[in-house]
Amino acid sequence: MKTYDFDQIINRKGTDCIKYDAMEKFWGTSDAFPMWVADMDFKTPDFIIDALKKRLEHEILGYGFKSERHFTSIKNWLDKRHNFNVNKDQISSSPGVVTGFSMAIQQFTNPGDEIIVQPPVYFPFFKTVKNAGRTVVYNPLKISEGKITMDFDDLEKKISSKTQMILLCNPHNPGGRAWTLPELQQLDTIAQKHNLLVISDEIHADILLNGNKFYSYASVSEYAAQNSIIFGAPSKTFNIAGLSTSFVIAKNPEILKKYNKILELNHLAKGNILGNIALTAAYENGSDWLDQLIEYLEGNLNLITNFFQENMPEVKVYRPDASFLVWLDFNDWGLSPKKLHQFFVKQAKIIINPGYVFGPGGEGFMRMNFALPRKKLEWALGEMNKAAKQIKNL
Numbered sequence: 001m002k003t004y005d006f007d008q009i010i011n012r013k014g015t016d017c018i019k020y021d022a023m024e025k026f027w028g029t030s031d032a033f034p035m036w037v038a039d040m041d042f043k044t045p046d047f048i049i050d051a052l053k054k055r056l057e058h059e060i061l062g063y064g065f066k067s068e069r070h071f072t073s074i075k076n077w078l079d080k081r082h083n084f085n086v087n088k089d090q091i092s093s094s095p096g097v098v099t100g101f102s103m104a105i106q107q108f109t110n111p112g113d114e115i116i117v118q119p120p121v122y123f124p125f126f127k128t129v130k131n132a133g134r135t136v137v138y139n140p141l142k143i144s145e146g147k148i149t150m151d152f153d154d155l156e157k158k159i160s161s162k163t164q165m166i167l168l169c170n171p172h173n174p175g176g177r178a179w180t181l182p183e184l185q186q187l188d189t190i191a192q193k194h195n196l197l198v199i200s201d202e203i204h205a206d207i208l209l210n211g212n213k214f215y216s217y218a219s220v221s222e223y224a225a226q227n228s229i230i231f232g233a234p235s236k237t238f239n240i241a242g243l244s245t246s247f248v249i250a251k252n253p254e255i256l257k258k259y260n261k262i263l264e265l266n267h268l269a270k271g272n273i274l275g276n277i278a279l280t281a282a283y284e285n286g287s288d289w290l291d292q293l294i295e296y297l298e299g300n301l302n303l304i305t306n307f308f309q310e311n312m313p314e315v316k317v318y319r320p321d322a323s324f325l326v327w328l329d330f331n332d333w334g335l336s337p338k339k340l341h342q343f344f345v346k347q348a349k350i351i352i353n354p355g356y357v358f359g360p361g362g363e364g365f366m367r368m369n370f371a372l373p374r375k376k377l378e379w380a381l382g383e384m385n386k387a388a389k390q391i392k393n394l
């Protein structure tokens, strides 16, 4: 088996990547080290790059389409990695996951309808709902003592006659929870009782750390299968987010038809040829690489956990079950959310996401991306430590 090198440090500056090149635009500084946007500082694997290069050798980049092989590769991947059984005719597509769930919100609900989201959560969850003129209803997660759980009592209370949909983040960003089967079953019981459609964003499903398991929401029950739309992608897993290629699953043919209608309306079904090729190459060849990536990320996460235990034990580390994002509780520092953020931008010069942007319950937390070479991670944690010592001495 080939061994992949995740230690290699690659300069991404000057490639028009958001993480490095748009720091000034988003955070008002270019003099900082970025650990924010959820992509990785590792090479996109060679079997994807080679497939792209081969296609480019043809030198005609006209319209493409999603072939049988494309859908077969998705089906086989889900079956092999997650034991999630899907028929090819239950699969559709979207350029991005956010584009996809935004279209689903517009297609399956009406202005004024209520949609449940579970903050702190990836901010497009509430932004897309608001932008579509629907009403966001917050069902905040319970976060304490190192555990993140859903608040089902609160959820029951928040559902009204206007509620139509739940936007589920499975696994969760920023909390990193890969929801267990009993948790998803409990959610499904409530969705059934109130006749709700569940949109499940499963973009972080593949990066399962420390032996955690992933359950697609559509595999939880027959009701869940028939009343959900699943959004997945190879983008996080294989570092190909810039190729805007995602997949969509609806086991209910009526729901799939209705989703495809808005996809066609927006003329988005063909996808882009390079994204289509990358997805197929990833899913046909990606298992060994992904296993090695996961092992490396587990090493990085252990480093982070040990670092905080030794140097800042007051900071609580919420170890993710899945993803390369770690949720850190800095509330014991007693800084306002804005001041905490300023500490990272101005003193530590490390750009990580302030928790409050993920909605209610995120205040005092920070989200750190740990998909980077270990030496760089060690260095960044050291910088953070130096800056923290300075403010503690003031």
Ligand SMILES: Cc1ncc(COP(=O)(O)O)c(C=O)c1O
Residues within 6 Å of the ligand: 038, 095, 096, 097, 098, 099, 122, 169, 173, 201, 203, 204, 233, 235, 241, 246
């Ligand atoms: C939960 C979640 N959904 C969706 C996305 C973005 O997906 P896309 O670029 O396919 O819209 C991200 C990116 O960080 C994410 O964390």
